[in-house]
Amino acid sequence: MNHDKYEDDYILDILRSVKTIALTGASPNPARPSNGVMGYLLSRGYNVIPVNPGQAGRQIQSQTVYARLADVPGAVDMVEVFRASEYLSRVVDEALAMNPQPKVIWAQLGVRDDAAAARAEAAGIKVVMDRCPAIEYPRLIG
Template sequence: MISDNKDIQQVLKQSKTVAMIGCSPNVYRTSNYAARFLKERGYRVIPVNPQAEDIYGEKSYDKLTDIPQDVHIDIVNVFRNSEFSAEAAQDVADWKEKTGQNPVIWTQLDVSSPEAERIAEENNLQYIKNRCIMVEWDRNFK
């Protein structure tokens, strides 16, 4: 688990592409604002939401494993209720198995669950627990 601010800063600094599970097309939702925030700071944000076709010019995928394998994902930002965090962690583990990539799982505030943490640990996936990616970006780069 990543909890040290310097490690979080490294993750943010080295990352270029963020897949956002639960990214909403609704501009009044925090996940939509976060997607725009990250995009404005140079990240590619790939939305994962079966209810959306595209968000901010990026095609939206029904699930993480539907994203083409040649797309390199650095962070999977989970913007869903904590009851779905284990499912999201398993999707990241499946993505890792399918592509050989090893993205960081980043759970937003109050999104983590013990089961999601266990899945991440069992699959050697780095895990950031209950931190807002926008707040952490501001804390490290403003």
């Protein structure tokens, strides 16, 4: 897939179909974008599970933090990536090892690794990169 541009229907289908999101790189700091996006997604009815090894066992936005994707109990529809591009490949590896695998891997603004995306897509996972669901949701849903 060409990740330079996404059709609105592709993004809209993802936003409407996912319910549970594992947010990697979640920060307890309210000034950090990951914290704000997590709060926004929670306010829109998504179940957001923060993942951050340095915060494991604590709470962010009243949600229990897990160290790794493998530690998250239950199925995850989407993995939201708030990590630098150099870590996206590692997050994809973790997502591919999940059972069941997520339906979507969404990499935040400025995060892109086409080779990692291709590996996820080869496994049947949809990928969005260099976009923010907290921007796309109000733009497409309101």
